[in-house]
Amino acid sequence: MRSESPRDERTTKRPAPAAAPPSRRIHPGKTVAALVSVIVLCVTGYAWGTLNDFTTDDVTEAQKGPKPLDGALDILMVGLDSRTDAQGNELPPEVLRELHAGGSNSGGDTTDSMILMHIPVDGKPVGISLPRDSYVEIAGGFGKHKINAAYSFNKVAAAKKLRAAGKSKAEVEQESTRLGRKGMIDTVGALTGVTIDHYAEVNLASFYEITKAIGGVEVCLKAATKDNMSGANFPKGVQTIQGAQALAFVRQRHGLPSDLDRIVRQQTFLKAMAKKITSAGTLTDPGKLTGLVNAVKKSVVVDKYMDLLQFAQQMQPVMSGGVEFKTIPIEGDIKTDDGLALKVNPKEVKDFVANQTKEQPPASSTPPPAGGGDTKSITVEVRNATGASGLANDVLDALVAKGFGKGNVDNAVARAKTVVRYSKGQQDFGKKVVDAIGGNAVLEEDKDRMVPPGTVRLFIGKDYSGPGKKNTVAGDRMLELGGIRPAAPNQSATPETTPDGIPCIN
Numbered sequence: 001m002r003s004e005s006p007r008d009e010r011t012t013k014r015p016a017p018a019a020a021p022p023s024r025r026i027h028p029g030k031t032v033a034a035l036v037s038v039i040v041l042c043v044t045g046y047a048w049g050t051l052n053d054f055t056t057d058d059v060t061e062a063q064k065g066p067k068p069l070d071g072a073l074d075i076l077m078v079g080l081d082s083r084t085d086a087q088g089n090e091l092p093p094e095v096l097r098e099l100h101a102g103g104s105n106s107g108g109d110t111t112d113s114m115i116l117m118h119i120p121v122d123g124k125p126v127g128i129s130l131p132r133d134s135y136v137e138i139a140g141g142f143g144k145h146k147i148n149a150a151y152s153f154n155k156v157a158a159a160k161k162l163r164a165a166g167k168s169k170a171e172v173e174q175e176s177t178r179l180g181r182k183g184m185i186d187t188v189g190a191l192t193g194v195t196i197d198h199y200a201e202v203n204l205a206s207f208y209e210i211t212k213a214i215g216g217v218e219v220c221l222k223a224a225t226k227d228n229m230s231g232a233n234f235p236k237g238v239q240t241i242q243g244a245q246a247l248a249f250v251r252q253r254h255g256l257p258s259d260l261d262r263i264v265r266q267q268t269f270l271k272a273m274a275k276k277i278t279s280a281g282t283l284t285d286p287g288k289l290t291g292l293v294n295a296v297k298k299s300v301v302v303d304k305y306m307d308l309l310q311f312a313q314q315m316q317p318v319m320s321g322g323v324e325f326k327t328i329p330i331e332g333d334i335k336t337d338d339g340l341a342l343k344v345n346p347k348e349v350k351d352f353v354a355n356q357t358k359e360q361p362p363a364s365s366t367p368p369p370a371g372g373g374d375t376k377s378i379t380v381e382v383r384n385a386t387g388a389s390g391l392a393n394d395v396l397d398a399l400v401a402k403g404f405g406k407g408n409v410d411n412a413v414a415r416a417k418t419v420v421r422y423s424k425g426q427q428d429f430g431k432k433v434v435d436a437i438g439g440n441a442v443l444e445e446d447k448d449r450m451v452p453p454g455t456v457r458l459f460i461g462k463d464y465s466g467p468g469k470k471n472t473v474a475g476d477r478m479l480e481l482g483g484i485r486p487a488a489p490n491q492s493a494t495p496e497t498t499p500d501g502i503p504c505i506n
Contacts (some may be wrong), residue, residue, distance in 0.1 A: 013202060072120045074189055074357070075198040077127075078151075079113035096281030114147070114184075115325075116192060118357040124450055126356050129327045130188065135334055137343040139186035146338050147187060154183025193350035194357065209241050211271075213291040216242035217272045219249065220504040227254045238502055256506055264505050272502075326356055355408060374403075375436075378429045379455045381407035385415040386462055394436075395460060402436050402467070407455060418461040421446045423453045430456050437466030444479075 051405040114130040132148035142153045159176035167175070177392045185196050211217060218239045227233075231244060232252040241249055250269050277292070329352050334343040380399050384392035392409035422430030427445070432454045434441045440463065451457045 056168040068226060072106050072118065072357075073197050074194050075117045075119065075200060076185055076196045077115045077117055078184065078199070078201045114188065116188065116194060116196070116353070118194075127325045127328075128192070128353060128356060129325065130191070131327065131330065131342055133340075133342045134328070134330070134344045135336055135338075136187065136191050136344060136346070139190060144197060144336070146336075146341050147191070149338070150187040151180045155180025161230055169221050191344075191346060191349055194351040194353060208247060210292065211242040211246040213294070214242075214276050214288060216240040217246065217269065217276050218502055219269065219272060220502045222506055225252070225255050225506075227252045229254055238504075263484075268503050268505055283451060326352075352408070375432055376403055376405060377454060378432060379405035379407045379452075380433060381451075381457045382409045382457045383412040383457060384409070385412040385459050386464065387414060391464075391468065395458070395464075395466070398467035399433070399436060399458075401446055404433070404436070407457075415459060415461045416463060417442050418466075419459040420462045421451055421457045421459065423451045423455060424449070426453065426456075429454070432456075433458060437464075440465060 022296060115131065116128040116130065117125060118128070119125045130147060132146065134147045135144055136147045136155055137143070138147075138150045139143050140154045140157065142157075155176045158179040159172050162172040162175055164325075181199060181201070188194075189196050218238060218240050221234055221236055225232060225234050227248075230248045230251040232248040232255070234241075250265055252265070282397070323441070328344065328349050329341040331345055331348075334341050343442065359446070380396060382392045382396045382399075392411070396406060396409055420430050420433050420437075420439070420441045420443050422433075422443070423446055427443070430443050430445075434443055441458075446457070456486045
């Protein structure tokens with residue numbers, strides 16, 4: 001992957017057709033909102049048996065294609081830039097003011113965040129982010145545009161036909177919305193090669209309602225901070241935030257040392273939210289639990305074929321932090337009629353997604369032979385956890401030159417120590433990689449079965465000094481879930497912890 005320019009520096013000129021939505025800034029809070037809503041669905045899944053009057057759609061009814069035989073699920077989760085709730089009702093003006101979201105006409109039908117969540121029956125879920133500016137073929141015959149416009153192009157075109165057919169305003173809204181969602185599902189499916197089983201959609205109301213329903217979340221800041229753009233205004237130290245404050249906490253862009261600090265905030269908030277939701281005080285309190293479910297019903301749309309009990313069961317690893325997030329490979333910036341967009345190679349995307357979602361062999365499988373001093377039988381994958389651009393590719397090239405098999409590269413959450421992770425029973429393979437990079441690495445077995453047999457995964461930490469390390473590098477950039485490039489990691493982003501176990505962050 002090559003570097004991306006920050007999304008807030010992009011020009012976002014839209015094409016002439018009426019179907020094209022206006023451009024807006026990314027709201028990273030929506031990505032986190034989507035994940036929080038999934039967590040809520042996960043831990044309250046049993047409650048939907050009686051409280052099942054939430055908003056559904058049949059957008060996945062006609063999905064066809066080969067499905068995994070082991071029952072794995074592929075769910076498209078979408079954060080919609082909409083100023084309405086899940087039932088189509090406009091959010092009250094006072095709520096919009098609190099959320100710093102503009103008026104009811106400020107939003108639209110573009111998708112500000114898209115995550116394809118692959119959930120195996122027995123394994124670690126993986127969330128694959130699709131940056132909103134990815135330049136792709138839009139389903140429905142609209143040609144190539146930014147992927148976040150797939151919903152709007154299809155919805156607007158459908159609404160025009162429905163009005164011409166004399167349908168009522170309510171009928172036009174309901175059916176065009178369904179076809180907008182279906183157009184987005186078809187677009188993502190064609191890009192990734194995945195048959196999408198289910199669909200979940202959230203909006204701005206998610207944080208506002210859910211955090212209030214559970215009585216807020218405890219966070220800790222190293223210093224006071226204020227940002228008029230997001231509405232953030234927080235004192236130093238431990239505090240409980242909810243509603244508009246919670247959304248501002250994860251959305252704040254200005255006044256932080258780097259974008260990495262914003263990512264740390266999102267991750268910290270998500271963990272604290274999960275802890276609060278799964279605490280006995282929430283799940284054993286009928287009032288809180290009902291409020292939580294009702295909050296989700298206001299802000300989440302799911303397809304009517306989703307078995308939420310099965311979904312909740314399979315999503316349990318998320319609650320213990322057992323989910324890995326990836327971003328599709330990006331080739332760089334490209335000038336288009338829609339403005340500056342992100343160039344993607346559909347074949348490369350399909351190969352990447354297939355590699356991330358393929359099922360691993362069971363732990364009892366016979367591993368490849370160690371092969372003595374042979375390194376050709378060892379495939380090395382490299383994860384850049386430093387933020388230094390191009391380092392993953394440079395290190396992998398250096399190891400391939402030493403005779404190792406060439407695997408893939410990606411970015412990872414920042415870490416101080418370099419780690420070499422090997423598949424069960426293949427410690428010798430890991431040791432060969434450690435020796436090849438100079439011995440300065442932590443060697444550990446892959447407990448989650450994410451590393452295939454015959455493969456070693458190298459996580460490059462800040463302490464890395466082995467082959468491929470240069471004083472000046474160019475190429476890869478670490479990507480945030482919404483497709484925004486974080487700045488290089490800095491020491492201040494490393495969380496400290498209070499005596500009560502609450503991480504203190506920027």
